[in-house]
Amino acid sequence: MxxxxxxxxxxxxxxxxxxxxxxxxxxxxxxxxxxxxxxxxxxxxxxxxxxxxxxxxxxxxxxxxxxxxxxxxxxxxxxxxxxxxxxxxxxxxxxxxxxxxxxxxxxxxxxxxxxxxxxxxNHMIIFMLAWVAISLSLHRLLLFFPHRQRAVLAAYKKAIFARAAEVFLFAAMLLLFLQHDTWFISEIYQNISQANELSTLDQVAAVFIALAALIKCAQLPLHGWLIQVVEAPTPVSALLHAGIINLGGYLLIAFAPLIMLSDAAQWLLLVVGGLTTVLAALVMMTRATVKVRLAWSTMSQMGLMMVECALGLFELALLHLVAHSFYKAYAFLNSGSEVETSMKRRMAPSKSPTLIDWTLATVFSAGLVFGLVWLADIEGPYSPWLLFALALILLIAERHGRLSASSLLSMVGLGAVLLAVYTLQKAGAGFIVPGMPASVGWLGDAWIALLFGLFMLVYILLRYHTERPALQKIRRAFYAGFYLDELVTRLNLRIYPTRLPVRQKPKKLQVAKEEFLQ
Missing domain, CATH: 1.20.120 (Four Helix Bundle (Hemerythrin (Met), subunit A))
Structure with missing residues (x-):
């Protein structure tokens, strides 16, 4: 043997x-x-x-x-x-x-x-059967409490979207088999890696795989079920967010050469994933419930993973996938104590950053990140580095608004350490999954950079200028998730209606008349 x-x-x-x-x-x-x-x-x-x-x-x-x-x-x-x-x-x-x-x-x-x-x-039929089995078995876990209306509604919508993703994935694999005459993913990977352009069947298959990944990762507007599955047991939510929903990213990594030769697939991921990344992160700011905030956070992180794959940064996508899995597993399983921490954070006195704070944070962050890019002669895409610089700006500028205030030098030092760790981890992940040049070029990079810039602007407005009437209306729209889930839910129930469990009325307290105080 x-x-x-x-x-x-x-x-x-x-x-x-x-x-x-x-x-x-x-x-x-x-x-x-x-x-x-x-x-x-x-x-x-x-x-x-x-x-x-x-x-x-x-x-x-x-x-x-x-x-x-x-x-x-x-x-x-x-x-x-x-x-x-x-x-x-x-x-x-x-x-x-x-x-x-x-x-x-x-x-x-x-x-x-x-x-x-x-x-x-490594076989597309086995891959497909297991993909379907995940949805069916997870459906039983989501309905572990079958008398909860929100749990049933979430599982119902999840089932519909899962069937749609499975149809797209099966169609893509069938087209790939017809084009390459093999069911082995490794053979298709090698064939497309050696090609300069895709056939028509491959182009359609790439778009279908991108659609399957977007639906699997609960991207806007098919996101509502992910917010409502918090009605399931806590470990089920942890498993879903830490080990199942990110399989859309793994699907894109498995078919990386196919995605990188399809402009349509890349732009589909960049537009839908980019908008979900920004909008979901901003909606999360307006929510108070810990698990709901975590659900919106997962949507944003999955959108960012879609963007990384579309830009050819598959090593960063794999690193992101692993880090997100551990973080979400810890966050959901520790959500009970997170409630207390969140209350302390809100009750603690906060100090808004001054103009000097923002200026110093921008100078130090830009110096650290773009100095590294220049010294190491790092090639594009550059939008992920811009996102890291924006994160450092918030870290440094808001140093006085946390439970324990920190000095400027300590935050700059922490930012330098985080930048070094991030760079080393990204390089290490490159040995596992190499990055690939994206055919969308600088236009895709510029689109994501624009979205990140808009996110920073709206974040500052929503965080520090909510007293203005116009921003209060905008904040309400973000809080409601722009009513996208309500529209999709109504459409689902109109096309494919279902019966929800009847909510039992709470028992009324029966008190004898003679026990009333006279």
Missing amino acids: SVQTIAVLMASLVPVSFFLAALANEKQARWKLAERLSLMGLLVAVVLSIGVVSGWFSISEYHHWIGTSLASLVMLGLVSLIAFINIRFSSAYMAGNVEEEKRYLRWLLITLGSVATVVIS
Whole structure:
């Protein structure tokens, strides 16, 4: 048996073990078994990654149903680690009802096995089947409390959009098979990497893949279900935001050469993803509920990931995907204490930045970021560096508006450290997934830079000038999400109506007449 075959068997063992464990919950929920299997998946991903880097087996000379590329192994390790954290939290969160524990763990393991299958699959049919299985099993978790109206409505809309994404993805894969006469993703990747332009079928397939990724990542205006699924159990929300919704980004990474040769696909991602990035981040500012803020944050982050893929920054997209998964898993599982922190932050006295604060922050931030770009002779696109500079401006300028004020030098030092860490991590991710030149060129870069500039302007207005009547009206529009979800929901219910559970009336307190005070 060759080393390559052993690697394929080891990788396939991870999803298979999750599926088999789902069958072992007939009598009781086997939480410890699920934890050990997730740790085994992490160990397999680490061992196989070392094997690929060390050259023990090749990933380019063989085409198996299971892929062992570095990107797929990184995703496998990420899924396994998120699974371990989620299962440990869920074992305490769901304790108390044996039947509910068994039902929850069964569908959780099926969902995890399906996600693991997607990230290691090198065959488009297996990829597609696992993609559908994720939606179906996640649907059962979202309806874990079937009597909650908002939960049912969110799962209903999620199911509709998931079927639309699956139709686009299946059509794209069918077109790719007709064009390249193979179901293997690695072969299609190599064929398109060697081409200078795409055929008509490839062009249509690229647009369909972009549409599937946008729908999967809950981009505007098909975003409402992501906000309403907070009605599901907290670990389900954590799994959704940390390990499932970002599969749209992984889909674009898997078909990177195809996207980079299609202007239509790139502009679709730049326009929809760019607008979602900015608008969702601004809407998040107006919301008070912690989980709802996190949901809008996820939409914004997924939009930014779409933009990174459209600009050819696939190494940055992979880095973003991993970092976002860990952050959202922590944020949702720690949302209880986040409520207290958020209240302290609002009650703390804040000091608005002065003109001198903004000026110094701009000078130091621009000097750090664009000085590095100039000294290191970094080539475009430059809009991500602009976004980093804007983030540093806010970090430095608002140093007096936090729970603990910091000095200017300490914030500048922190900004320099963050810039160095970001640059090193981006370079390291480039060894796993290399970046590619985008065909949209400087126009796409300029479009995103314009959006980032507008975001900065509106952020300052909404944060520090809300006393003006015109801005109060704008703030209400942002708070309502521009009523996009309401319009989409009405359209969904008109085209494909459904019956929501009847909300039970609360019991009235019956007090005897003689107990009233005379």
